[in-house]
Amino acid sequence: MAQDATGSGQKLVIVESPAKAKTIAGYLGPGYVVESSIGHIRDLPQSASDIPASIKGEPWARLGVDVDNDFTPYYVVSSDKKSHMTKLKKLLKESDELYLATDEDREGEAIAWHLQEELKPKVPVHRMVFHEITKQAIQAAVANPRTLDTDLVEAQEARRILDRLYGYEVSPVLWKKVMPRLSAGRVQSVATRLVVDRERARIAFRSASYWDIEGTFDAGERHEDRMFPGRLHAVDGSRVARGSDFESTGQLKSSGVVHLERARAEALVNALHDTTFEVRSVESKPYRRQPYAPFRTTTLQQEASRKLGMTASQAMSVAQRLYENGFITYMRTDSTTLSQSAVNAARDQVRDLYGAEYLPDSPRTYASKVKNAQEAHEAIRPAGETFRTPAQTGLAGQEFRLYELIWMRTVASQMKDAVGQSVSVRLGGQASTGEDVVFAASGRVITFHGFLKAYVEGRDDESESDDSQARLPAVEEGDEVSAAALQAAGHETKPPARFTEATLVRELEEREIGRPSTYASIIGTIINRGYVYKKGSALVPSWVAFSVVRLLEEHFERLVSYEFTAGMEDILDEIAGGRKDRVSELAEFYFGSDSVEGLHKLVTELGDIDARELATFPVPDPQGEGDHGIVLRVGRYGPYVEDRDGERGNVPDDLPPDELTPEKARDLIANQSGGDVELGTHPETGLAIVAKAGRYGPYVTEVLPEDAPKKEKPRTASLFKSMSLEEITLEQAVQLLTLPRVVGVDPESGEEITAQNGRYGPYLKKGTDSRSIESEEQLLTITLDEALRIYAQPKQRGRAAANPGKELGEDPASGNKVTVKSGRFGYYVTDGEYNATLRQGDDHETITLDRAAELLAEKRAKGPAPQKRGAKKTAKKSTAKKTTKKATAKKTTAKKK
């Protein structure tokens, strides 16, 4: 069995993170070599270049999963992990035993399994697990190993394969129907939908305005806090409406409340000038607040955002540095549990810093708030068996501030509750106009601050936080109180706030979507795809996101339902428990069942997805002006608005969807034509000449009279590269419009030679024979003699003449000359017969003959001409071609930007 063993007695322990390896090595001592896997070591092929040759020809190669044979996944060692795997193999060779000590969760178990598959150990293998990194825990773990949990690995593979099928099958639908390079996925699509849904709610929102009275009251000089604020609460026994009494439609939803308008509120203020108020009631309730649980990834991200203004990824990268340098425990965790030694350290610090009266009798524990928590790690806390105070760390800047936050939160989590009294006072009085009015004042007195002494959580809105509320004087029922100031105050109900990074992450976590290691990058994904952009800290969806979300909702409803992931988690749990089978679950997802429509069918039957319809939205109409007939369309070149007459206007990329109104749209349409530069009238035709910015760049055109026959098209001409919209003169425009210009007649053939500008630059044309010329200016100046001289030369075909390329040498296979050339799709090598585009990682400057020969050989292997391989294949080919066309068009515009 241990024939390869060295007899050295050395044991190899593999964990996931290098920082962890370092710490654990210290706890295990000599005889153990601790290395890390640095996360996952292999994965399904990510792109075409990763696909192993053995499966390249398969129809499912693109997926990396053999959907027809039990969804067998094909894994490849990621290129950046190859050298690391060599190192691990070498270490294993020198060892007698292998401990797979990856995290004890679904992904960790899978990493352990992949390691075993890839390392093929011939020595005994143990699975070792621990949930906290203390000497005790580590030594206990190494003494009590178990075996690999293959059901858990199955669950991970199911998760991985499902995500691949979802992502790699649905994304191409978006390329075809919306735009190339878009993406869909179990997590990102729901995240995008959340942002879009919120924007929809904002668009549908109708604000309501309401008034009340703000007062400052004076309880008299015998009170310490004599002045206190109060707000109008009721008039003649009916409660005054406040924000929460209104629907999002602006309608009042509560009955029996008075909706105060400005005039009534101001009249009341006047009628209360001489009123003396009486305390009608004083209600006091005990107040008690428990400390917050220690940080996990999402709560750390939220507080770092609220208190330190960090983005989710900034918070994570600062935390990463703290972790690597041994200041905090692992920062990607869904657990709020503290190890015993951490609890002790926190309690010690409470006693030292705040005194024993702040220390609860027994340690506090926090139940997990996360339903699918995998609890492979501790909560995020200061590292070590005793905590360093921030000052003792020697840290500075962001690292200091984040450490301080983590330290305070951890210590506070082991402190006593804050207790006090919440007091609510009602003041009554009579207006001179006869109404009975009631004002309300509320306050809080904290008698014991408890944990609030150490830590107060930030708020997303500016409502009162836990430690700040007005103090009220100790008034009693029947006391007289005067109003020091009264003022009518107007309010408006506000639409639901946009998500920020932090609130979106919190929402995703609550819906069990995404994992601690991915929360920050989800934001990056939806921003990079152009689904969402940041306006300050708010996340605003683009119109493309509206299109994509609508397509997914209408055709892949289940996949973007907010419950999909939760349902998947349940199934994965069943698989992990050995009660369900990976293959049949994936088969149901992909091929469907009686109750579920399969993904495969959905993505192959796209005929009824009407792309134009999906990309068309009526412009929101908050004023209710009725049928304004203006729509927004998401076009290839971005969003634009179009009115009934087909007049269009570009919508700026940074105009938030909820700010687009019919009025704004009309503005955009008007400005579109207003953006044209009127140059004057043509001296001969009398027509107005305008310069415009067009799809192919700036151009000039003439404005035909309204009554001109439809057939008649205005003359147009692109500006020369030396001209600009700002500087062009009428004279230049008139000259441009003379193009195409007749240069003369070829005496030999009798054909007319003309000079004009075209797609590929300036050229001459004689019948069907065309020749490029050097400069645009020549279009206006070239003489017949010069033109004839050009035609006397043989036609230079292709780029070959202009760009002969660089010769590399002779192809050993064909014996042909191999050259590198630059073409429409970038650089390629050719041997005169076959052409092969350079791949990612190839460089046209440095490419060698060998590499070129390799590329050409691959090309040759594919056969000379595309072979017919049955009707199905041909059909597929034609759709592929269509996307190609789209992609090229998109590229052109992208460049222009």
Added chain:
DNA sequence: CAGTGAGCGAGCTTCCGCTTGACTT
């Protein structure tokens, strides 16, 4: 989204989760 003239090689995009550096600015 203005309208032009030929002809040259297609190949690839995309998912979620685990981890760090290696990059550039």
